[in-house]
Amino acid sequence: MTTFVEEKPTQELEAFKGVKKVPHEEYYTSGHRTCQGCESAQIMKLMAKAAGPRTIVLGATGCMYVANTSYYSTPWGVPWMHTQLGSAGSSALGAAAALRVQMRKGVMKDEPINVIAFCGDGGGADMGLNAISATLTHPDYNLLILLYDNESYGNTDIQISGTSPWGVNTSFSTPGKVKRIMHHRWKKNVAALMVAGHPTCKYVGTISTSYPLQAMNNIRKALSIGGPTFIHCLNPCPKGWDFDPVLSFQLGELAVDTGLWPLYEVENGKLKLYGKTEKIANGKFKRLPVREYLLKQGRFAHFEEEDIQFFQSKVDEMWEKWLIPGVIPLQKDVNDNPPAL
Amino acid sequence: MGKLFAVEIIYRGVFQKTLAKNITRGVVLAAHNQGKLGLSFGRYGDSPERNGIPAKSFAIVADDEQTLEEGMAQYEPKRVDVTVVLDDTLCKGVESWAWYGLQPVHRALKPGHTLIVVSLQDAPTLLKSIHHRETPYKLGVLKGATSFSGMWVYKDDHTDVRVLGAIAKALPELVGLTAIKQFVTEKLKNPLKGTSAQLAFDRFHSIEVKPGEGNPEELPKFELLKWEDMRDGVSIKGQPQGGPYKDPITKQVGGFRPARNELFKKGSTRTQRPVVNFATCTKCTLCWLNCPDASFDVTPEGTYDTNFESCCGCGICEDVCPVKDCITMVNEAQFHDNKSQWEAFKKDQDAYLKWLEKTIKEAEPEEKRSHGFRYRGQYKEQVPEALEAAQRA
Numbered sequence: 001m002t003t004f005v006e007e008k009p010t011q012e013l014e015a016f017k018g019v020k021k022v023p024h025e026e027y028y029t030s031g032h033r034t035c036q037g038c039e040s041a042q043i044m045k046l047m048a049k050a051a052g053p054r055t056i057v058l059g060a061t062g063c064m065y066v067a068n069t070s071y072y073s074t075p076w077g078v079p080w081m082h083t084q085l086g087s088a089g090s091s092a093l094g095a096a097a098a099l100r101v102q103m104r105k106g107v108m109k110d111e112p113i114n115v116i117a118f119c120g121d122g123g124g125a126d127m128g129l130n131a132i133s134a135t136l137t138h139p140d141y142n143l144l145i146l147l148y149d150n151e152s153y154g155n156t157d158i159q160i161s162g163t164s165p166w167g168v169n170t171s172f173s174t175p176g177k178v179k180r181i182m183h184h185r186w187k188k189n190v191a192a193l194m195v196a197g198h199p200t201c202k203y204v205g206t207i208s209t210s211y212p213l214q215a216m217n218n219i220r221k222a223l224s225i226g227g228p229t230f231i232h233c234l235n236p237c238p239k240g241w242d243f244d245p246v247l248s249f250q251l252g253e254l255a256v257d258t259g260l261w262p263l264y265e266v267e268n269g270k271l272k273l274y275g276k277t278e279k280i281a282n283g284k285f286k287r288l289p290v291r292e293y294l295l296k297q298g299r300f301a302h303f304e305e306e307d308i309q310f311f312q313s314k315v316d317e318m319w320e321k322w323l324i325p326g327v328i329p330l331q332k333d334v335n336d337n338p339p340a341l
Numbered sequence: 342m343g344k345l346f347a348v349e350i351i352y353r354g355v356f357q358k359t360l361a362k363n364i365t366r367g368v369v370l371a372a373h374n375q376g377k378l379g380l381s382f383g384r385y386g387d388s389p390e391r392n393g394i395p396a397k398s399f400a401i402v403a404d405d406e407q408t409l410e411e412g413m414a415q416y417e418p419k420r421v422d423v424t425v426v427l428d429d430t431l432c433k434g435v436e437s438w439a440w441y442g443l444q445p446v447h448r449a450l451k452p453g454h455t456l457i458v459v460s461l462q463d464a465p466t467l468l469k470s471i472h473h474r475e476t477p478y479k480l481g482v483l484k485g486a487t488s489f490s491g492m493w494v495y496k497d498d499h500t501d502v503r504v505l506g507a508i509a510k511a512l513p514e515l516v517g518l519t520a521i522k523q524f525v526t527e528k529l530k531n532p533l534k535g536t537s538a539q540l541a542f543d544r545f546h547s548i549e550v551k552p553g554e555g556n557p558e559e560l561p562k563f564e565l566l567k568w569e570d571m572r573d574g575v576s577i578k579g580q581p582q583g584g585p586y587k588d589p590i591t592k593q594v595g596g597f598r599p600a601r602n603e604l605f606k607k608g609s610t611r612t613q614r615p616v617v618n619f620a621t622c623t624k625c626t627l628c629w630l631n632c633p634d635a636s637f638d639v640t641p642e643g644t645y646d647t648n649f650e651s652c653c654g655c656g657i658c659e660d661v662c663p664v665k666d667c668i669t670m671v672n673e674a675q676f677h678d679n680k681s682q683w684e685a686f687k688k689d690q691d692a693y694l695k696w697l698e699k700t701i702k703e704a705e706p707e708e709k710r711s712h713g714f715r716y717r718g719q720y721k722e723q724v725p726e727a728l729e730a731a732q733r734a
Contacts, residue, residue: 019626024597029580030635030651031602033438035355035392036610037655042633053582067391069577071441072566073604075635077580157389158492169493212630238655239355239392242491244713246656246670249631298494298714 005139007227008100011054011112013220019213027053027077033067037245039209039235039252040064040120040148046209047116047146048078050216051223055114056095060128061085062120063155064148085123088145089131092117093228096141114223115143121163122153125190136198136228144222144229147190150237158240162188166314167307168299170240175302186314191232192327195266203229205265209236210252211275218265225267234261242298251296259287259315262326271327281325290315343404345411346372346515347418348508350398351435351446352427353612354390356489356713360427363501365400367521368508370528372402374520378409384417387438392713393610393653395435402515421449423512425504428487428612429460430673432470434560436609441563443609445472452476455511455547459483459500461730462674464548469677473555481547483507485731487612491713496720498727499537502529506541518542540732563604586638586646590687595641601651607634608679611654612712613670618697619644619686621667628658628668638683646683656712671704 016022027048034041040063048057057080059065065082068074083091096115102108119128124147132145152170153159160172165187169175173182195204203222207215215233222229236251238244243251255261256276263277272278279285290312294300303311323330348368352361365381372379379402387396399418403409412418426432426446434443447456456478458467464480471480488500502525509518518539525535572578583599615628622644629637629645636652637645647658654673662668686693711723 019630022626022630024599024639025582026599026635028635029583029599029601030648031605031607032634033391033394033605033607034633035394036653037392037657038633042631045633045635066389070438070605072571072577073602074577075580075602077582077600079579155389209631238713239390239492242493242714244656244711244715245392246660246712247715248633248655249657249660295717296715298491301494301714301717 007140008142009112010142010224010226011052011114013050013052013224015217015220016213022213022216023049025049025053027051027055029075029077031073032075033070034063035237035239035245037238037248038063039248040150040154040237041067042209043146043148043215043233043235044068044118046212046216047118047219048076050219051078051114051116053078054111055116056081056099058083058088058091058095058115058117060088060091060117060119060123061155062123063150064118064120066155083117086127087131088117088119088123088128089133089135092143092145093135093138093141096143100141112142116146116223117143118146118148120154121147121149121151122161125149125162125188132194132230133197136194136201136230139200139227141228142223142226144219144231146219147230147232148235149190149232150235150240151187152237152240154237154240163190166311167303169302170299180302180304181307189329191230191264192329194230196328199269200227201229202227202268203265205231206261206263207231207233208252208256208261208263209233210249210256211263214275221265221267240299242301243296247296251293254288254293254296257285257288258290258293259319259326260290260293262318264327271324273326277326280319287315287319342411343408344514345408346402346512347412347421348400348402348423348425348515349418349421349449350425350427351431352396352398353431353489354387354394354396355392355492357427358390358396358492359490359495360488360501361396361398364425364504365398367501367505367524368400368516369402371505371521371524372516374523375516377402377404377516378406379403380409380413386440391438393612395431395437395609397437419449420451422451422454422515423508424450424456425508426456426458427500427504429458429462429467430612432458432467434472434609436606441565441604443560445474445560447471447474447478450478453478455479455481457481457483457504457507457511459485459487459504460674461486468550468555471555472560473553473557475552477552478550479511479547480550481507481511481545483541483545486727487711488727489711489713490720494714494720496723498724499534499731500727502534502538503541503731506538507545510542510545511547537728537731586640588641588687589681589684591641593641596639596643598638599635601635601648606650607653608650611649611652612673613654613656614649614652614673614676615647615654615656615658615668616671616697616700617645617647617682618667618694619683620690620694621664623664625663627661627663631657631661633657640683644683646681649679669701671700675700675704
């Protein structure tokens with residue numbers, strides 16, 4: 001049966017079997033102007049390590065563009081190019097298509113090359129959403145779009161993005177004396193949006209830098225499976241979330257343990273929850289109260305008891321009322337009572 | 342033409358952003374009480390700030406409007422009358438967003454003028470870090486713990502008004518104590534802060550630093566490329582791949598040392614550094630794997646040695662290390678070089694382990710360095726402690 005899709009082989013990247021088997025080589029090395037304890041830089045390091053040397057990386061505007069190319073210097077050890085804020089999707093598709101033409105014409109050796117475009121939550125969940133969506137419908141090109149999510153426009157000093165959580169303090173939602181909660185929107189559920197909207201996409205997943213081996217292996221799987229793929233990574237941001245950088249790793253874990261950040265992958269249409277998230281779903285681990293996560297961050301320092309309770313109720317809803325707990329927000333019974341302001 | 346004054350505050354990005362802004366704003370508003378005009382601003386090139394990366398905030402003050410305009414016509418003051426360093430670890434030199442390479446803290450300070458450092462150390466100790474220069478200046482220590490908070494929650498431990506008090510003592514022509522106390526009463530509306538400013542004023546004194554005195558280290562010079570020197574398409578040369586680590590003592594070759602960006606070294610961002618007990622290390626890889634800055638070299642024996650030119654002191658390695666007390670974060674002010682800890686360990690294990698114990702022990706009571714927001718209510722607990730330390734000093 002012909003599908004009219006011209007598929008090209010990918011690199012076969014097998015999972016690293018344990019932390020001791022992770023290669024020493026760095027393709028994103030020291031010397032970037034990021035914050036102390038920057039988890040977004042950490043996912044760049046892990047991503048480059050997972051993908052290996054035959055890789056091209058494209059980066060949409062954001063912290064990981066600005067902090068990594070200042071004053072004619074860079075920490076990148078693989079080819080990297082800046083692309084506009086909303087064009088992670090289109091640049092990935094364009095690069096993959098250009099590589100194919102170059103190889104067909106014999107300008108380049110015909111070999112599988114990883115194409116990865118990364119974008120922040122501003123570039124991916126807000127501005128670049130349409131280009132990413134369009135790219136995920138092209139089955140012919142092998143590429144990965146990685147969204148690193150610090151829940152704000154971090155590079156321009158912390159403004160609200162589509163993935164900023166409810167009630168958070170940002171430059172656009174400073175709590176006041178009269179009105180305490182200035183941000184009323186709930187975080188976009190980006191990975192599930194990609195799953196539901198792009199049935200031919202072979203791999204969509206969420207990862208966390210606090211589970212580095214798993215994150216690298218999921219990236220390797222996404223690069224090997226073929227066609228356009230999408231990964232959403234949560235990155236605690238010491239600057240914008242206002243916490244001591246030593247907590248970066250712990251907060252990533254807490255986001256998972258409280259049920260706020262579910263870890264899952266959808267491979268060829270099959271959903272698999274993994275890590276602590278799987279344990280939460282099958283009752284082997286009791287979700288921690290979200291309060292433990294919130295009170296460690298200065299961006300929630302204005303929350304009062306009722307705000308914490310409302311936040312908790314929304315997380316409970318994810319796990320108790322959603323048709324597929326933690327993933328797909330269709331539900332039968334809605335109870336949405338935000339606290340009086 | 343009247344007289345033009347410039348005040349420069351060097352601070353840790355984000356951690357001391359609000360504090361630095363409050364001080365430069367305070368200088369301008371207090372000077373206004375004496376009929377002067379002024380303006381306070383952050384350095385454009387430092388924005389967007391990053392946690393710990395050194396940044397600057399300025400206040401320029403003039404007797405009349407025309408003089409102020411002359412001062413405002415500059416991108417930033419090239420020569421300043423007072424430099425305030427809000428964190429003593431900055432004395433080792435600063436490398437901000439805005440330039441290439443490490444620069445001394447007194448680079449813009451006029452000869453004979455005062456450098457104010459907020460620190461619990463004394464002036465001779467600080468001079469081990471502050472680089473030598475050709476012209477004399479004065480060095481004054483404002484005794485107190487480093488005040489760190491973050492983007493949204495501010496720790497009001499009176500460091501702002503204490504610095505203002507010290508500035509009034511160091512440069513009375515710019516602003517007097519009466520004008521500062523008036524500003525505190527009228528704008529800050531906190532009488533206790535007036536007392537803090539007065540105390541800082543009374544106790545602040547400075548010593549003369551002679552030409553050539555200080556840290557003898559010669560700082561490397563960097564030249565920014567001109568446009569005609571750049572490569573086609575304004576492309577930047579990527580980093581090469583690293584290679585095996587050659588053990589400086591055993592001469593054994595193995596492990597791995599990554600290539601690192603030569604043009605930007607993040608070390609000057611560090612306010613605390615990891616001290617590693619190699620004897621208890623289980624080689625679990627977690628510090629190396631979870632370091633966002635790829636700061637660890639893998640030794641031929643499979644342990645992990647911190648590269649202090651690139652380590653920015655976030656503390657994640659201490660947090661993820663599963664062995665108790667194997668990695669300890671210690672106040673950076675304790676150290677005066679960036680030498681390899683693994684080399685010292687291999688040279689003499691017993692001596693290294695003794696040094697390790699002593700270093701960690703000495704660091705504890707001196708100052709448990711606060712590094713931003715850890716839990717709600719933390720600053721409220723810390724403020725009385727900080728005020729008490731300042732009273733004692």
